[in-house]
């Protein structure tokens with residue numbers, strides 16, 4: 125949804141075909157033995173040389189067997205994957221590539237695959253690389269088990285520090301502390317764990333769990349930190365540190381109510397703890413957002429402007445909606461009570477959000493993601509999104525279901541969630557989930573709205589495509605409908621979903637996966653192929669049942685109108701009016717039942733012309749026609765009218781960004797000829813703004829900045 129899909133671009137289609145051929149070739153080699161391999165020395169030398177030159181590319185893979193016991197014999201290199209040369213017990217060597225690892229600033233490659241690391245690779249895939257060499261590719265984090273050097277299972281010939289095998293718990297703990305102090309938290313966790321296995325005293329075990337919990341917090345393993353803190357305090361009174369760490373884990377797992385409760389205890393028991401006071405305020409704010417939708421949207425905007433990546437410290441609010449079955453559409457979100465146009469349905473924090481800073485010229489964060497099974501190629505940060513989700517689920521298994529429950533089409537996930545105490549994260553499942561549920565997003569909808577409004581006619585109907593993207597699990601349950609009743613907006617990594625119409629209880633909420641444009645039924649449906657459905661909304665049905673000759677006539681009239689617009693002659697206005705009236709006659713159903721998609725943007729441009737000609741009465745008539753063509757039913761807005769009659773939107777139609785500006789224009793035009801309607805039109809402008817941008821606290825600032833529209837020449 126709003127991602128940069130380049131599946132149909134000829135230069136990328138070739139890439140997809142090549143990738144598919146590679147996969148077919150790989151499949152045909154499945155189970156074969158390696159032949160004609162280079163010598164051990166040659167492979168090591170080449171890798172060390174590569175390490176210096178920083179080169180290498182990947183292409184295809186096939187299955188080797190059940191598991192391999194390996195030891196790395198070179199320092200690691202980091203490219204897309206972390207790589208090193210590994211040997212088995214027979215001293216055969218190959219390149220090992222670990223994909224979807226933490227970033228260098230989170231965990232150095234040296235810490236993941238230090239020279240001498242011993243590991244087991246489950247179900248290894250042997251990959252033929254583009255340079256003709258072979259490598260072992262690991263896509264699933266849970267396919268690797270690392271053995272610390274002190275582990276008895278490490279083959280004798282590889283054990284370096286046999287003398288350490290009988291060390292006491294306190295000696296292991298001291299080693300853990302050393303690693304912790306060097307910020308090598310994963311190694312520290314390993315040593316604390318070893319110490320806990322060496323029959324520590326109750327006090328020792330308590331300290332070890334406390335120490336390990338901090339290392340877990342540092343490595344974002346919040347589940348494990350919590351579990352340590354809970355078992356550390358079963359017999360003993362929780363210490364100040366333990367309580368504080370518990371609040372950190374709970375906060376990061378977005379368990380704000382529990383977090384507040386622990387913080388209150390902490391405040392009571394240790395009143396001088398200043399950090400706890402600050403944290404309590406923060407957690408209370410998150411709870412108010414989570415339970416009541418109490419957001420200070422201006423604050424959110426400020427944060428989105430300053431933070432890079434724009435990952436805001438705010439929580440998710442699920443409004444009056446619930447997840448239910450939606451017939452052939454699978455599951456969907458439904459209203460649980462009546463809502464008004466503009467009401468908040470969801471304000472969701474991204475589960476993960478991969479940001480591409482469009483102001484940076486190098487575009488280094490943009491990558492191509494090719495899916496040979498779904499025939500799709502996207503450009504953006506989706507590959508990074510896979511890495512982020514895989515990591516987050518691997519580190520915090522309690523969060524797995526939030527993602528794995530999402531729609532994944534025909535993909536059959538593996539049936540186990542845990543092997544040998546390690547969580548199983550199926551990277552290919554995550555990839556499929558991203559492909560069907562990911563949203564492309566701007567830095568903020570306000571920012572992209574300003575572009576839309578400042579663009580001229582040629583840009584108006586362009587689908588917005590973004591390189592930043594994220595997963596918002598709750599919003600992912602919303603199905604598509606061209607004639608939708610909700611819209612999504614973004615403020616940094618927060619998605620705001622509001623109703624675009626008044627909705628009765630138990631109404632299914634829908635929004636656009638792709639903005640509906642007047643380019644015909646087939647072209648519209650093609651965009652949904654990727655998700656495997658056809659839209660059957662009233663507009664799509666109408667397009668399908670309208671005779672081809674009528675559609676062609678409509679297209680012809682549209683082309684004529686566009687020509688007159690381009691000429692920009694004042695005298696052509698009358699001709700455009702006639703064309704628009706003739707186009708309206710090609711529809712058999714009224715716009716309040718089936719919006720007239722071919723007309724609204726032309727009418728919009730006509731309103732602009734009337735505004736430039738300073739004809740307020742015409743502006744009012746034309747702007748109301750724009751709204752009517754999109755399905756709005758408005759009472760009391762047309763002229764002439766009896767003063768004092770209120771203007772009421774009886775039915776809301778399709779919500780397009782540019783309608784905000786039309787309402788602002790209407791407000792300005794009414795000021796001149798029907799002043800009692802000015803405020804009413806402005807109120808509708810605000811509601812429309814709130815829907816499209818997510819909030820209306822910055823409405824005055826935005827429309828002030830756009831200059832006084834009514835004063836434009």
Ligand SMILES: C[S@@+](CC[C@H](N)C(=O)[O-])C[C@H]1O[C@@H](n2cnc3c(N)ncnc32)[C@H](O)[C@@H]1O
Pocket residue numbers: 452453454455456530531560561600601602603604605654655656657658659660
């Ligand atoms: C992002 S998911 C939406 C939630 C999904 N219905 C579920 O059960 O989890 C997208 C999938 O929903 C279904 N879907 C969405 N809109 C639909 C529509 N208008 N008609 C039929 N199926 C639709 C398609 O299977 C699509 O691949």
